[in-house]
Amino acid sequence: MRKTDGTAKAIAGQAGLFLLVAFLGAGALGALQPWTRIPGEVIELTQFGPALGVLTVALVWPARVRAVLAGAVRGCGGRSGALLLVTAPLVIAAAATAYGLATGDAHVTAPGALHHPFVLIVVAQLIGACGEEIGWRCFLQPLLRTRWGLVPASAAVGLVWGVWHVQVFALAPAYAAGFLLSTVSMSVVLGVALERVRGSRLLLAGGFHALVNLGMLLLMDEESGAVLPMVLFGAACLAAAVVWVWAGVRRAPARIESILEHVR
Template sequence: MAWKAEAVVFLAVAFPAAGALAALQPATGIPEEVVQLTQFGPAAGVLVAALVWPERIRGRLAGLGTGARATRADTAWAGPGRAGWWLLLTALLVIVTAAGAYALLDGDARLTDPRSLAHPFTLIVLAQLVGACGEEIGWRCFLQPLLRTRFGPLAASALVGLLWGGWHVQVFARRPGYTAGFLLATVAMSVVLGLALEGVRANRLLLAGGFHTLVNLGMLLTMDEEGGTVAPMLLFGGACLLAAVPWVLRARGTHGRWHHDHPLPAAPDRIPAARHGAR
């Protein structure tokens, strides 16, 4: 099937490209605190897929296969015009919950003054946004719409989250509790992103990249999970899970059934010129 071929090509490039970029980073002199080159592995996967299926991948990136627009009742929560605000607020909620729980557990609020970082914070923010978009163009702008042509929104989002977590292969060298917390976080965040962006075509990359950037910056300034400590990662995963609950509850229809629980039509091989812009 065409969708399987697209997914295989994307993943077959994204995984090794991330490893190659990680090996290349020391030679570039770019500090990992500023941006990790591995983040551009998914972008490389999209690029190769686009060289093979240019029209079809253009349809994915244009947002075809992301679900119908929300109904008038839905817009009071997170319709296409408001999804971004709720999504960014969710990112802040994740960080506040995780950092607050960690401070209570550890007895120390591990807050880092942005001015104490080795590089200008403005540079870090901009580089983090670029790096996050390098990931999200693959996960949320390509793979999520692709899987939505075969699965419902929750299943597609959870599957993307598992693949996203597995793509961070280095976490599997950590303690089991750390790995479990990380995978819980990636699946829960993917569910938030998938459900929040369901039906949204305009600015999908900026919305997903903004959420991703806020979470990364929050972890940089409030947590110390990078050293492999299990507790902050488990708390982070738990915070992500809690943040996903309202999005899942909102997505449920009457009698426990999902809105848009059916797969969506695949992007056509050719896209009429009138449909190139975002709705």
């Protein structure tokens, strides 16, 4: 019992420190962005808050962080990884189609109409997404997974991920609800997909995240604060999560047991 209690306290301490730095770091980086003159359309510096959180935890528990991050970069994503990357454009397509049918006016922004070169935006979006995902899906998700079931752990990360975007709560309640539905649902998709792969988790999670961001930039109107596109996007994400969970949640791979041993 004592060993179990000690493991739970260690995980709580690691997760707590990570979240503290991720939230505060994102706020500090957001305040710094205007001074850097880096356009928010290209990349949001707040995205690196989770990376700062992982770095801080690594300074205190280096061996444990190495164990949790095992497989984040090296290895192959395999079939599940490929299906994950396909899911992102399908979700955007479903939401954009529903939005077009509901309003009679499809919202499409041509890449050339953006204020900055599209190639630059694509690269920057992938870098920024990886800055987030090294914290959410490569650290916090497998850390919580050592104590909780796959879907509860994924949903918890998605909820925290949504609350981390604190600015959405200044908008309409329905918008915030749609946004939280999308983050929880996407987190479940990512959790189930990454449970089945042994490597490249950072690139896969970052790729999925970046594809969603780019799709919303080009095909959705949620940045204006409009409720309908965000609610439809949340519904599309929920549908994707249901499909992934229905397809079957497999047993935790040996990697989870390895993480448990190091966390203890």
